[in-house]
Amino acid sequence: MSTQTMPGPAPGTARRLMVIIVGLAALVTLMLTAFALPSVNSGPHAVPVGVTGSQAATHSIDKALDDDQWHVTAYPDTTALTAAIQDRDVVGGLVVSDGGIELYTASAGAPSATAALTAVADAVAERQHATTTVHDLVPFTQDDPRGAGLSAAALPMILGSLFPAIVLTRLFPGHRGLRTRVAGVIAFSLVAGTAITAFLQFATGTVDGNFALTTLGLSLGMAALATTFIGLESLMGFAGIGIGSAVMMLMGNPLSALSTGPHWLPTGWSTLGQILPPGATGSLLRANAFFDGNGAATPALTLGAWVLGGLGLLLIADRKGSRGALRAANTDREKESEAENKARAGV
Structure with a gap:
């Protein structure tokens, strides 16, 4: 009676498994750090x-x-x-x-x-x-005296910028669809900024400032997120979108300080939160919706830098794609020329 032995794991499997386990543990630790540590140390800071x-x-x-x-x-x-x-x-x-x-x-x-x-x-x-x-001197509106709508805006803005990046990548993939994705992201940001402002101003009554000014600020914030996602995807594929969404949701969301104001977080965490697009968008929204644009310059410049960074990633990807397409075209021409030479030699 013969016995069969089970095949052993493929070479390197244990190492890959360990890398995955350590990576997931690091991700959980990052989530705990980003959500819990600032909350534990929250309070007035300078x-x-x-x-x-x-x-x-x-x-x-x-x-x-x-x-x-x-x-x-x-x-x-x-x-x-x-x-x-x-x-x-x-x-x-x-x-x-x-x-x-x-x-x-x-x-x-x-x-x-x-x-x-x-x-x-x-x-x-x-x-x-x-x-x-x-x-x-500057209270919340009577319809939303605690600013609940403002507090809840960070995560929808992140997810709202992530979904079009994924959809546009699916519909217009590769180097040929790169510029279409860029145009789609910009158009989406303008439409989404208008829609969010209309919701916060007319549906929940959370804000009551200048509609056009608030819309421009939110559109800039959506563009900062969406162009970053698209730029990362253009260079790294869906892994880039995964990295970008993890940073924005696990770090940008809890550190945005939309419900408290940035001075309620420890200094280092507060600074990081205001550098990331969700926090900068929240600060710009407060400035435009309640303070007639006072204090809007710094968050607007921050978001503009993120937009330029995302477009920079797209430009790098576009050039890499153009060089790849050129090499492919040259290879095809060389193959065609070689085939023609062989055909003549056969004649």
């Missing part, structure tokens, strides 16, 4: 605030605010302080007088920092046996 009042009063406020949590700037009067808030130089400010404490905020710009600053103002007022009067 939040810019203003104070005005007598020298003794402003000095006492300055001492009451932790230097690691708050960055305090003194202003000569209330007018200068409120102008700084509306220009987004500070997120809020305290006016200290004999009659009590007046707190000026812009909750639509930094909701979590506003809540923390309110608690600080109440504590200071309690120690001085005074009262706190709150003036919210």
Whole structure:
């Protein structure tokens, strides 16, 4: 009676399996790091605030605010302080007088920092046996007083930019379809930016600023994401889309600070979040929708750099594809010439 032995694993299988396991473990760790670590360490981090009042009063406020949590700037009067808030130089400010404490905020710009600053103002007022009067200069809309629609916008924007990249790649593959994919992505970004703005402004009432300005900002954000996905795919295939979507969803989404404002994350995480397209898009949306474009320059330039980077990847892929097509054409001509020579020799 003969016995059969099971075939052993192919050479290198164990090594490939180990690489896959380590890679998946690293991915899970990255997800945990991106989602959990910033949340655990969330809180005010060098939040810019203003104070005005007598020298003794402003000095006492300055001492009451932790230097690691708050960055305090003194202003000569209330007018200068409120102008700084509306220009987004500070997120809020305290006016200290004999009659009590007046707190000026812009909750639509930094909701979590506003809540923390309110608690600080109440504590200071309690120690001085005074009262706190709150003036919210830039609140959320009455239809969405907590900005819930804004908080929920990051992931749909990422997925909304990912899907057309996949669809266009399927419909117009290869080097021949490259320019069609670029045109499709740009057209999609304009349409999607308009649609998202219309939804946030007319369906949920989350924003009520200049419609055209908000639309342009969101279209730029969608273009930054979509061109990046298309550019990575043009060089690396679907692996490029996988890498891009992993970075944007696992890092860009939790670090976007759409629900809290960027000053609520640790400094390094906050900076990274504002460099990535979801965070920059959120900051641009806040600037355009609530602050008449104040503070829009930095996120707009950031998103513009991502668009140029994506187009740069597409240009590299286009040149590589053109050289490949030229080599293929030369090879075909050489084969045809060789076949003709053989045919003549046979005659």
